[in-house]
Amino acid sequence: MMTELMENIGFDVLTQTSARILIVEDDRDIASMLIDLMKEGGHIAEAVGSAIEMDRVLSKKEFQLIVLDGMLPGEDGFSICRRIRSSNTIPILMLTALTKEVDRIVGFELGADDYVTKPFNSRELLARVKALLRRSSYAMLTRPTEEPMTFAGWCVDPVARELTDRDGVHVSLTTAEFDVLLVFCRNPRQIMSRQEILVRTHAGSAGPVERSIDVHVSRVRQKIEPNFKDPTFIKTVRLGGYIFTPEVAIAP
Template identity: 35%
Template sequence: METPSRILLVDDDRDIRTLLGEQLAMSGFEVETAGDGARMREVMAAWTPDLVLLDLNLPREDGLKLCRDIRAASTTPIIMLTARGEAVDRILGLEMGADDYLTKPFEPRELIARIRNVLRRTQALPANLAPLEARRAMINDWILDMEQRLLNDPAGRVVMLSGAEFRLLRVLVDYANRVLSREQLINLGAVRQEDVLDRAVDIQISRLRQKFGDEGAVLIRTIRNEGYVLAATVALS
């Protein structure tokens, strides 16, 4: 019998925790809940979730900070929940490393569908995106930490990567110095299927280049009429 996926729900509203907890349990998930960041850490110290549902508006420590803390320590998928609808909050959440974002109020069925979609992506990645034995990749003088999903520049400064940026860079590292078309990048999981719109790959490439500063256009080159290539010396360790 398949082991149920573990979901940690972090929300300061007791009624929401109760309602969603029951809905998730009825849908076959194993559920733990927390009302704030302190309780979230207690739960995660003793119980490893497969996915975290994280409310943005929490007392003392907000969801963005907690999202950043989770992402700095693990690759556990995160779906952010919030009553806010502004695009800036969604962007901040995704840039902190959240895998998806849902604005309250929402239908529990939609949340469950999103949970299953994120779990399907992270638990059944293409072979090239299976966990690598290497813990980091040297990209010229840059270091990509595979475990914490962080990028360090040549001076040692930390550059935060969103979930989308990490996926894209991971694929480029796996296929360093080989030209990948837009279609190949999509098929390899560098861009999520639900995000595939006109110029979606180009936009993601542009955002990733910005993380490398002035070196971005040199490291990640555009090959006209063919695609993109990570033109760098890559060493795994």
């Protein structure tokens, strides 16, 4: 009981801490408005207008979240998202005027943790930012008590938040992808609905839409399945959700 109380207190404190947020937006008026909005939410924010400026700032400072416009001069937001995700697990919220469902799906497939279209509701945007930071903070809080797990030659380390193959090669996962895989490893051979996965990954009501779970699962499959076109580790259960079939054990 005392442990749970301490964890809850620690979690509340952690999620209330100001985060440093980088806004990548070429429209100066929107960028200025977003900076003010993030400050209203208790965060520290700064903005850049291009990929070149973003790279320069990221090389000098650390951020807890990136708000990324999809349509930018030079390298666009989708390309930036894919590039960042290849080597970094920082939460990325794409904020773009591209409203088609296919654009949203592409954003998630490239590694975005959430996707918001313009025009947007300021309260909703702040809620989504808070949800992404909460997920990241929760993962940091719970890491010390977790032990590495293995399945089918793979190793999942919740402390380092790393996935390695049987040869010890690190495989990059987004924050959301790792959370989804971790949920499966903690609940092997159990049918899990999309809503249950959403809740257990701490996305909350303001997190990515339930449909995005399918996107994250698809990306995890591409990275761990012997044949992701015919998955055997993460199987789809009709009208049920998903089931993780491998035997999971604590790593020796």
